[in-house]
Amino acid sequence: MTKLPRISKSTLHRRAFPYLMCLPAVILFTLFVILPFVEGCRVSFFKWDGFSNMKWVGLKNYANVMHDDVFWLAMKNTFVYAILVTVMKNVIALALAYVLARKFPLRTLFRTGIYMPVTLSYVVIGALWTWIYNPTFGLLNALLKALGLEHLIVGWLSDSRVALYSVVAVDVWKWIGYHMVLYLAGLQAISQDLYEAAALDGANGWQKFVNITIPQLNSTIVVNVLMSLTGAFASNFDIVNILTGGGPMHATEVSLTYIMTTAFKYNSMGKANAMSMILFLLVFLFGFAQLRIMSREDAYE
Amino acid sequence: MKIRRTLSILLAVALLCSLLAGCGSGGGGEKNATGDKPNRIVIIGSAYALEEEQKAWDEVCSAFTAETGIEVVQNRQGTWDDIPQKLQASKLGQEQIDLVVVGMGTITASLGPAGSVMDLTQLMAGLTDRFPDGVLDSCSIDGHLWCFPYSDASGTTCFYNKTMFQQYDLTVPTNLQEWANCAKVLSDNGIIPFMVQGKDTWAWAMPFFDTYGQATGGQSVEKVQAWLRGEQSFADPQVYAAFDGLKALYDNGILTSESFDTDETGMLANFAQGKCAMFFCGTWDYGVLKSMELDFDYGAFEFPVVIDGAQMCHAFATGDGAISIPSWVDQDNLDNIMRFVEYLTRTENAKKILCASSGGSPLFEIVKGATGEVDEVTRFLNEVSVPHSVEYLDWVWPSKVNDAMCNVIPSVISGKMTSQEAADYVQQALDTMVSEDDYVYDWWNSWSDEQWQAVTPGHIPDVTAFFAK
Numbered sequence: 001m002t003k004l005p006r007i008s009k010s011t012l013h014r015r016a017f018p019y020l021m022c023l024p025a026v027i028l029f030t031l032f033v034i035l036p037f038v039e040g041c042r043v044s045f046f047k048w049d050g051f052s053n054m055k056w057v058g059l060k061n062y063a064n065v066m067h068d069d070v071f072w073l074a075m076k077n078t079f080v081y082a083i084l085v086t087v088m089k090n091v092i093a094l095a096l097a098y099v100l101a102r103k104f105p106l107r108t109l110f111r112t113g114i115y116m117p118v119t120l121s122y123v124v125i126g127a128l129w130t131w132i133y134n135p136t137f138g139l140l141n142a143l144l145k146a147l148g149l150e151h152l153i154v155g156w157l158s159d160s161r162v163a164l165y166s167v168v169a170v171d172v173w174k175w176i177g178y179h180m181v182l183y184l185a186g187l188q189a190i191s192q193d194l195y196e197a198a199a200l201d202g203a204n205g206w207q208k209f210v211n212i213t214i215p216q217l218n219s220t221i222v223v224n225v226l227m228s229l230t231g232a233f234a235s236n237f238d239i240v241n242i243l244t245g246g247g248p249m250h251a252t253e254v255s256l257t258y259i260m261t262t263a264f265k266y267n268s269m270g271k272a273n274a275m276s277m278i279l280f281l282l283v284f285l286f287g288f289a290q291l292r293i294m295s296r297e298d299a300y301e
Numbered sequence: 302m303k304i305r306r307t308l309s310i311l312l313a314v315a316l317l318c319s320l321l322a323g324c325g326s327g328g329g330g331e332k333n334a335t336g337d338k339p340n341r342i343v344i345i346g347s348a349y350a351l352e353e354e355q356k357a358w359d360e361v362c363s364a365f366t367a368e369t370g371i372e373v374v375q376n377r378q379g380t381w382d383d384i385p386q387k388l389q390a391s392k393l394g395q396e397q398i399d400l401v402v403v404g405m406g407t408i409t410a411s412l413g414p415a416g417s418v419m420d421l422t423q424l425m426a427g428l429t430d431r432f433p434d435g436v437l438d439s440c441s442i443d444g445h446l447w448c449f450p451y452s453d454a455s456g457t458t459c460f461y462n463k464t465m466f467q468q469y470d471l472t473v474p475t476n477l478q479e480w481a482n483c484a485k486v487l488s489d490n491g492i493i494p495f496m497v498q499g500k501d502t503w504a505w506a507m508p509f510f511d512t513y514g515q516a517t518g519g520q521s522v523e524k525v526q527a528w529l530r531g532e533q534s535f536a537d538p539q540v541y542a543a544f545d546g547l548k549a550l551y552d553n554g555i556l557t558s559e560s561f562d563t564d565e566t567g568m569l570a571n572f573a574q575g576k577c578a579m580f581f582c583g584t585w586d587y588g589v590l591k592s593m594e595l596d597f598d599y600g601a602f603e604f605p606v607v608i609d610g611a612q613m614c615h616a617f618a619t620g621d622g623a624i625s626i627p628s629w630v631d632q633d634n635l636d637n638i639m640r641f642v643e644y645l646t647r648t649e650n651a652k653k654i655l656c657a658s659s660g661g662s663p664l665f666e667i668v669k670g671a672t673g674e675v676d677e678v679t680r681f682l683n684e685v686s687v688p689h690s691v692e693y694l695d696w697v698w699p700s701k702v703n704d705a706m707c708n709v710i711p712s713v714i715s716g717k718m719t720s721q722e723a724a725d726y727v728q729q730a731l732d733t734m735v736s737e738d739d740y741v742y743d744w745w746n747s748w749s750d751e752q753w754q755a756v757t758p759g760h761i762p763d764v765t766a767f768f769a770k
Contacts, residue, residue: 050389158561264386
């Protein structure tokens with residue numbers, strides 16, 4: 001009979017050590033992410049108001065969600081919100097990073113000023129922008145009046161045609177500093193030799209940007225886009241809740257606000273969990289597709 | 302290397318323990334070193350509107366603790382519509398909550414049918430004579446008391462800038478035409494005639510209470526109850542008239558687009574700074590108004606008649622900031638809880654809190670003897686407005702219907718929806734509740750013995766034993 005090779009104690013310790021180091025994070029992740037997800041999935045098959053006993057209803061909650069026009073409007077708003085926020089955050093942040101990568105007077109002041117909204121909480125930002133958008137006291141309307149553009153004044157948060165874009169603008173304003181910092185780091189890591197070589201070959205600014213900067217920033221772009229997308233899907237509750245509450249007439253209703261309303265105002269926990277499962281599935285597919293499309297293993301050196 | 306590894310492991314364990322330390326069963330069940338449950342009452346509610354109100358509560362709670370040794374923990378955060386969510390989260394987290402400051406409307410719309418508040422009928426039997434006749438009626442459903450009122454009663458009313466009216470030689474409007482004439486003079490002088498806190502979506506239902514009351518001749522509650530029982534459709538001419546009455550305000554330049562983007566604070570700021578001449582609100586805003594240093598005189602007036610042939614009608618009820626007991630409360634703590642309730646309902650303590658929460662003096666007598674100074678507005682509300690009032694409709698219909706109403710009203714006013722479309726939308730909201738949630742209006746008639754038992758206190762403390770000697 002062949003004897004199994006003896007593993008020394010030190011080898012065992014060495015092999016077990018990485019797993020031990022990961023263990024606290026895995027435990028926390030399991031407790032606060034996996035278990036609640038599994039429980040949420042289970043509750044989605046029950047009728048439950050959060051107080052009394054649960055009653056098994058099978059797929060009825062999912063059927064109700066499929067027929068719920070407000071939920072699908074909220075999903076549409078969520079995707080529009082996510083795409084707009086992602087595109088605007090990344091384009092503006094990259095542009096700002098490109099400008100602020102150069103040396104000029106007061107550069108640090110501008111960098112700091114642009115980053116500051118990232119440090120503010122959504123409650124503060126919501127209160128601030130509620131007043132900026134205020135029709136009587138608001139800075140925005142005052143600025144438009146001062147510029148003779150009174151015809152552009154609308155109900156920024158009450159007009160269903162613009163309310164969602166008003167909320168998007170606030171979210172973009174809050175986070176462009178964060179993405180700008182990531183792009184700045186990416187830009188500073190690009191070797192200047194590439195730009196010099198391109199200049200020798202007669203490339204202009206735009207050609208350098210498209211053929212050198214963007215490919216070299218690919219991994220940074222993927223990270224920023226992924227973070228923007230997941231943030232837009234998973235963190236839009238606070239800003240929408242504070243600015244509009246989902247109104248007017250569900251024009252700014254996103255999936256998270258509607259899920260919260262369904263769970264805690266309408267006391268329909270089962271249906272809310274069913275909505276959460278559907279949202280998870282859609283975001284998972286979207287994120288997976290985005291990663292597959294945008295991640296490349298080519299070397300650009 | 303070995304030391305570093307050991308230190309790393311210890312650090313990781315310490316981190317894990319510290320992060321999990323907060324995952325206990327909540328403050329409710331822990332015992333002290335001797336094994337006895339702590340003597341504590343936890344009361345939750347929305348954030349205090351006024352600093353004086355918080356001071357008054359702190360004083361009363363401290364005095365109660367000094368007298369009885371029972372600690373009172375106040376958890377007052379957020380807004381009134383956060384309460385159901387807080388209660389659910391607390392129940393799931395097994396946190397101790399003994400009393401909840403919640404409106405009867407929230408109890409009727411969600412907490413009552415969900416069985417999350419206790420039947421107080423027997424518990425409060427020894428204290429009912431501390432309330433004037435009729436005050437507890439708003440807090441009762443089918444003979445069961447679900448809360449007791451502990452804030453000023455409230456209603457809908459309008460305020461106007463008297464100084465401005467005198468300046469422009471205007472009189473208080475009593476009907477749509479007079480109101481439109483006032484509005485034109487004010488608008489021509491660059492003043493917003495009338496505001497509603499339209500950015501607070503929940504507030505849109507309030508002017509509808511008035512117009513629907515006008516349209517139904519003061520029978521709006523009965524009509525809504527019949528509708529919720531399925532005896533009639535919401536889409537009827539009186540509902541259309543009520544919606545049209547509100548739209549008429551916008552069409553006649555009385556209500557302007559500024560209201561859609563203005564919340565309560567903004568509305569009061571506009572009035573305080575003389576940018577708007579009149580506004581619609583709940584009487585709870587009178588306390589805030591009184592606390593402002595205004596450089597003009599102001600007064601209250603009734604929401605004018607906007608439907609031909611109708612009479613004035615407003616919303617009014619006691620039990621807006623009522624106190625209830627969660628149904629899952631620790632029964633062993635009921636004695637402490639009722640001792641505190643008895644203490645709160647003593648005249649001197651109720652007067653302290655109710656006067657402070659009302660900005661000086663309550664508009665209405667909620668606890669006997671807890672009254673304050675009677676001023677012109679108080680006299681107007683009691684003698685003129687309340688006699689033309691009916692109960693808040695959002696205390697009758699469920700949350701989902703109320704949300705539907707609050708969504709359609711600004712759409713009707715701004716012309717994005719017709720009255721018929723709005724009524725159909727609200728009807729659909731009820732139909733969805735019936736089909737998805739088996740909604741029944743008179744839920745108290747359909748409860749099983751088990752459901753009643755879950756909300757019935759295990760024992761009835763003798764509150765007379767707590768009376769001051």
